Amino acid sequence: MVKLNYKKKHIKKHPTTRTGIKLIRVQAIVDHWTANYGASALNHFKYFNTTLPNLNDNLPENKKRYATAHIFVDKNEALELVPLDEVCFGANDGGTPGLKLSTLRATHPQYKEGNANLLCLHVEMCVEEDGTIHPDTIARTALVHQYLQKKFPQLKDTKNRIVRHFDVTGKNCPAPMISDASKWNELLELTDAKVVIPPKNPAEVIPEEKPSNPENKTNWLRSKTEGLRYYDTPSWLDKDVAGRLQKGYGFPQTVRKIWVKDPRDNSAAWQYEVKNSRGKVFYVTAAEKHVSVEREAAKSTAKKPLPPKQRGPKPIGEITIIGVSNAAIIQDRPDRLKSKNLGTIDKGKKIKVTGSVRGKNSTSGYWEVIFKGRLGYVTGEFGKYYSY
Ligand SMILES: [Zn+2]
DSSP, X not given: OOOOOEEEOOOOOXXXXXXXXXXXXXXXXXXXXXXXXXXXXXXXXXXXXXXXXXXXXXXXXXGOOOOOOSEEEOSSOEEEOSXXXXXXXXXXXXXXXXXXXXXXXXXXXXXXXXXXXGGEEEEXXXXXXXXXXXXXXXXXXXXXXXXXXXXXXXXXXXXXXXXXXXXXXXXXXXXXXXXXXXXXXXXXHHHHOSSOOOOSSOBOOOOSSOOOOOSSOTTEXXXXXXTEEEESSSOOOGGGEEEEEOTTOEESEEXXXXXXXXXXXXXXXXXXXXXXXXXXXXXXXOOTTTEEEEOSOOOTTOOOOOOOOOOOOOOOEEEEEOSSSSEEEEESSSBTTSOOEEEEEETTOEEEEEEEEOOBSOTTOEEEEEETTEEEEEEGGGEEEEEO
């Protein structure tokens, strides 16, 4: 049986974490996942109380990271890091153009263009080592919702007053509840349930593109953990994550080992440079705990590689094309400057979306859409989103 186990453990005030600005009113709960594999609620208290403020104090203004949430939930407890009448930097990535819920647009001398954070309580779900959200964390988050609904009766309309970060700005957060919307509905149902029993399965991230899994190859790098991050460049930073590997999946070619620094805490560790079947280069941890490299040559009797199971892109909602004079361009990648045009879609037309990505060279990010059976990208500001 999961208990609320709610504790107040407030972080110190700091301009990049806890400004002390008061909420205008409480209009919604915004749920997140930390995307920080293996870190507990207490780990996040330490990060936001000391690590991040110290880090920011030594950075120029344009490099500082502004972040916090009110409550961090893990499989053991719920920690309130910021008092519930103060503003947190939870859901304003990309600035105002990214704001999709106009009901959450509020202004303040510091945020003249409007900012959802002035009206929202932010709840962060912690993530296990393997990238899943533990069933007890999900159940405890439902209990936190109930606790907040008791305190703020206006939040009792669960379906309208509890939203994902994704619903507010389009960020892929909480990712396991974007890739599998049924997990999100499950959490809302638990919130409205009289007795909260943890779900049977944890919420896990479903990778959008599955790397292939042939059985016998040389120099294969395989993931031993579920949801292992791999990067576009040698880096440990969230912004460089290119995707995640399922357990047993990996890359057909391990090229070399490189020593990669982490500027956040001046640590460093090994990564493998790997190539996928199309020769594209990625980087992934070299820690034995997380990966294995199979160096034996394949035998002539080796079984033919099994083709990867194809699962088509799964829509989570649709957008209506707005804000263009005639039609919006559908790009082959989320980068306005480096993409090919797959086609166009007329103003007012609808198209299915699988999610949204930040991409490059667009302040409003990009919608990932399904166009002629494949993925395409439409500039964020040209789509009005409806969730299924
Ligand atoms: Zn978030």
